[in-house]
Amino acid sequence: xxxxxxxxxxxxxxxxxxxxxxxxxxxxxxxxxxxxxxxxxxxxxxxxxxxxxxxxxxxxxxxxxxxxxxxxxxxxxxxxxxxxxxxxxxxxxxxxxxxxxxxxxxxxxxxxx
Amino acid sequence: xxxxxxxxxxxxxxxxxxxxxxxxxxxxxxxxxxxxxxxxxxxxxxxxxxxxxxxxxxxxxxxxxxxxxxxxxxxxxxxxxxxxxxxxxxxxxxxxxxxxxxxxxxxxxxxxxxxxx
Numbered sequence: 001x002x003x004x005x006x007x008x009x010x011x012x013x014x015x016x017x018x019x020x021x022x023x024x025x026x027x028x029x030x031x032x033x034x035x036x037x038x039x040x041x042x043x044x045x046x047x048x049x050x051x052x053x054x055x056x057x058x059x060x061x062x063x064x065x066x067x068x069x070x071x072x073x074x075x076x077x078x079x080x081x082x083x084x085x086x087x088x089x090x091x092x093x094x095x096x097x098x099x100x101x102x103x104x105x106x107x108x109x110x111x112x113x
Numbered sequence: 114x115x116x117x118x119x120x121x122x123x124x125x126x127x128x129x130x131x132x133x134x135x136x137x138x139x140x141x142x143x144x145x146x147x148x149x150x151x152x153x154x155x156x157x158x159x160x161x162x163x164x165x166x167x168x169x170x171x172x173x174x175x176x177x178x179x180x181x182x183x184x185x186x187x188x189x190x191x192x193x194x195x196x197x198x199x200x201x202x203x204x205x206x207x208x209x210x211x212x213x214x215x216x217x218x219x220x221x222x223x224x225x226x227x228x229x230x
Contacts, residue, residue, distance in 0.1 A: 032216040043117070043203055043221030044156070051216055090155060094215025099144050099163055099207070101219060103155035 002027045004093050004104035012110040015083050021076040021107050023091030032094035033074045034101065035065055039087045047089075050074065061085070086111045116140070117222035119204050125228045126194050134189040134225045136204030144209035145187040146219065147179060150201045162187060163209050191227075199229045 003026045013019055025031060032051050036044040048059025055067040065076045074091060091104040117138045126132040136145065143164050148156035160169045162181045176198070178190040191198055205219040 034218075036221075041224070041226070043205075043223045044219075045221070046218045049216075049218065095213075096215065097213040099161060099168075099209050099214045100158060101215060105155050106153070108153070 002031070002093055002095050002102050004091050004102055006089075006091055006104035006107050008107045009105070010108045010110070012112060013081050014112050016080050019076075019078045019081045019085070019109070021089050021091075021109070023074045023076065023104060024072050025074065025091075025093050026072065027093055027095065029096060031096070033065075033067060034092040034094065035059065035063070035074075035076050036090045036092060036103075037061075037087050038090065038106075044090065047076070081109075081111055083111045083113060085109060117204055117206055117220050119202075119222035119225050121225060122223060123226050123228070125230060126191075127230050128195065129193045132191050132194055132227065134191075134202050134204075134227070136187045136189070136222055137185050138204075138206045138220075138222075139185070140206055140208075140220060141184065142206035142208050142220070143184065144207045144214060145181060146205040146207075147177075147187070147189050148203040148205065149198075150203055150224070152200075156203055159189070194227070194229045196229050199227055201226050 005024045034049045035047040038044045050057045050067045088106045090106045092101040146161040147159045150156045159173045180188045201224045203224045204222040207217045207219045
């Protein structure tokens with residue numbers, strides 16, 4: 001069965017520090033992969049997505065993610081975190097031939113000044 | 114700006130009193146989704162419409178119903194809310210093509226926070 005694992009429930013970083021949020025997926029083929037961000041009390045916003053091609057994907061707000069097939073991972077990175085990046089981050093898989101997304105349980109990012 | 118609108122943003126209801134949440138979109142997307150999200154959890158898909166075709170998730174309780182009278186609007190009806198139904202309800206839309214559209218971005222509304230007293 002398809003699944004998404006985000007091993008880190010909560011991460012705290014200092015403003016200006018680099019960030020990596022982990023995401024591992026279980027899927028039989030190359031999936032469609034997404035990172036969404038949710039600010040408190042808000043809906044989800046797409047940061048970036050991967051379908052095929054270049055395994056390093058650039059997104060909005062200075063985020064990037066790298067698809068590693070050998071590790072079944074799609075980790076999200078940002079070189080320098082801003083206080084406004086504090087939010088919940090969800091990794092998601094879009095199984096082929098469906099209209100749905102399978103979300104991970106999310107990672108809550110806290111940023112200290 | 115094209116967007117997904119949910120009304121109301123906050124809804125308080127009493128145990129067992131039916132409630133309807135609404136979602137409208139100006140994106141002209143043919144797929145609309147309803148998710149339930151409880152505190153510190155991932156969104157859980159309740160059902161979705163592909164055009165007029167309704168697709169219920171296997172584990173969605175019968176207490177939850179939906180209507181889509183036209184492309185722009187979709188409603189979530191909770192027939193007899195229980196305390197366990199208190200959650201954020203998110204509406205999302207996407208552009209669906211033949212053979213599935215999971216590669217397309219889903220656009221989310223801001224959500225309706227439901228409180229059950």
